[in-house]
Amino acid sequence: MVLSIDLFDTYERNPMELSKSYNPQQIEAPLFALWQAGGYFGRDAGGFANPDLPPYSIVIPPPNVTGMLHMGHALNNTLQDVLIRKARMQGRPTRWIVGTDHAGIATQNRVEQKFAKEGLTRFDLGREAFVEACWDWRKEYGSTIIEQLKAMGCSCDYSDEKFTMDPSYQRAIRRVFIDWYRQGLIYKGHRIINWCPRCTTALADDEVEHTDEHGHLWYLRYPLVTPVDGRDYLVVATTRPETMLGDTGVAVNPSDERYAALVAAGAQLRLPLVDRVIPLFADDYVDACFGTGCVKVTPAHDPNDFDMGQRHDLAQINVFDENAVVNELGGRFAGMPREAAREAVLAEFEALGLLDHVEEHDHAVGHCYRCHTTIEPWLSEQWFVSMKPLAQPAIAAVREGRVIFNPKRWENVYFHWMENIRDWCISRQLWWGHRIPVFYCDSCGWTDALKEDPALCPVCGAVPRQDEDVLDTWFSSQLWPFATQGWPDEPGHQAELAAYYPTQVLSTARDIIFLWVARMVISSLYFQEGEVPFKDVIIHPTVLDKRGIPMSKSRGNGIDPLDLIAKYGTDAMRFGLALQVTGSQDLKFDEENIMPMARNFANKIWNAARFVLMNLDDFSFAERSEYGEKPLPEAPADAVARVSPQPLSDADHWILSRLARLTDELAEGKEGYDFGAAARALYRFFWSEFCDWYIEFAKGQLAQGGDARAATQRNLVFVLDCALRLLHPFMPFITEQIWQSLPHGDSRPSLIVAAWPQAEQLAQLIDPQAEHAIEQVCAIVAAVRSARARYGISPKEALTVAVRTTGVTAEADAVALAAQELLVATLANTATLLISATAQKPAQASVSITQGLEVYITLEGLVDFAAERARLQKEQAKAAADLERLNKKLGNEGFLAKAAADIVEKTRCDAADLQSALTQIEQQLRDLG
């Protein structure tokens, strides 16, 4: 997207005019440039933010530099943009921090692939050159996803883009590492970790994905060195026979009587193939009921075996190298990959008659979350963070409601993880990343973690070496909310954090609650003086394809958000996604089902705006400032000339009342992050109320000329203006484009910084009487239209219609409706219209009973008595059934005694209305003969 400063001045506002057709592609790029040029994405919103209001900040979950925008990003960033745009319109200083994650494994893999095409490995280049190549790669491709965010209209602060390997971020990493190291919270340990033999690095427990796989349980015979009671072998069961090369014992449960004598006798076994003598011993870990009750113990290749090995002082024999190929300790199997080794081991067991039998067995197998290679539990020396002490405050923060998950149920997931937390393996055998800041002196044995690289050993003056490993990417991601704000040592970072920390909300997918969200809470509580990183966490649904299957490259079922933008427009994509956000954990995205709807909605908005603009030729809002009989709120001081409504008719009062209710629905704190409900409320108001009814009412009022016309113009402009404001966070482009053409009178130059409608101010527009009257108008119009459809009468043919009000408030309704005769006459196209509480049914008329009304439509010579009778009989049946239900309720002592008074009263009214309707229907049926 090319940006031009000039654009701000030369942007063509096309006052009072919109192109005949809505073309999203045409309007989006220039508007985005307009916003950027105005500086609206910055903290002060181009000077329009109110510094007295509390700031509102969000950190974007930093996409990987290797990332390409996918549907998950599209959804998540739509939600964040909705929140930040609303806060900005509310006048709060806002900051949406944007940037990318260096993504250790993902980026390193990408760059390695690039060199692989030239037949090179990273070892051919050497560490320094390879890291340099990663930086080059980042410079070339790293901003792709940022540009895609711009195409989505995201109002991030692009002027201050962050990267998890920025110099200041590197200092944050060192600060954190050193602090925890000195506190003993970071330590080096020799233990079994999850090893990816393809990425050749250690992984943390939650970077391993477990999937159930069909496998086998092989029963192997291990001969006893000395037969006991005629028994000369034991049978062990294993899913991984190749690891037997590293077996250093066999364990049974201490209370297992089958083997008690052998254990007591100190029995030893001769490990087949390798001819090693290994002990039989008892350990509580062993489940006597599984397999044969005998477990082969491989301390170097299984975490449980490792623990048992420690308890029983067994040797740890690591038989695999870093690529999971059998090493020299595997004897004649050396050089075989683990799969081949398995086949070979089994073949030999079989040949020796030592393969007892085989069973089918399903079990969970771990896979690398980056490349899906099967994980090898592998003994090695790694760095760990001691998590238990850090988890306690993080549990408390959520318990105390200082961080709130939405939906709340995700807190249980968080608690479960935190309460069962294990130490975090943070070292990675990669080159791309934050190198562990620990230095060693091989001469004197000195070692320490340091802020600056030491030139010489402080003890003996020799040249020290730095640890070869880099840190887990998530170790740096956990600092994102504060490391992006200058912590620990950027000038001015205290003021920045004081204003914008903690951030307001974090929106993300559920799959990184542990990897990222939980660890941000932990590190923030530790390094930000007990402060949480964000107040709310939004866990949005996962976007699946229309069949409910996760989208992925390998499945080829992914949808590119940029394609959707090209096909339907950005606003439609954003609105369509938001529409589907509920508390559910999944979102089945069916393009055909949702996108045309969203696009049609945008088109509807466009055309409604065109209608309004087309009818403003003689509009002049500046001359009049009163609000009609109902005084309206003071206009905001910064928008003195802003157009205000002037309700004259009930229709005017009605639409303003509906607008006030909508505004209340969308008010701060009421939406509860229910984006779907907000989007639906906007859709319903704009389409079903404003377009379907008010614009139709307005046509008649405009045609009257004079004061009625002038007032209607004001109301149209006011309601459209407010609706655009409320819609803007979801559909920023189309609303801005229209707003630029609308004579709203606001002095602000752009909708993005225009004031959010205040529910409290609009509340006085709520008018239940007008709502009731217009509901009845709509009911009459619908009844006449229905009769037209039934009898095939053209809308052009004017009809004679009489309406009798029959409800509990019949007299008042008749008076109120009499004032609406013009509306009814226009929309129902009547030649003569009579509304009263005593109207009589003309001889040849169709009768519709609805909403406390009887609508008589004279159809001389047209009434099809058979059809009318059939219809009335159907209505009679329904009314009778409904009435029976209500009467049953009213006859129920319990209901009368225990139900709320207003419910009982309403039921009585409904029953009375139904009774009267039923009587009328029966009368009509008799009249029809």
Added chain:
RNA sequence: GGGCGUUUGGCUCAGCGGGAGAGCACUUCCUUCACACGGAAGGGGUCAUCGGUUCAAAUCCGGUAACGCCCACCA
């Protein structure tokens, strides 16, 4: 083995204690001066199932089933 989610018209879903709703699809009519990416009128659902609580349950509680997700060291 634990925890969680989903189950409402043909499809995708909303509603979550007192009248079964929306969009799409379908049927009929309408190219009227905002919009055919439109307007109008219609047809279509025993709200998975069993049991409980309640005056009242699609809505709350419990059981069951199906599908899905997460966690967990039974080799």
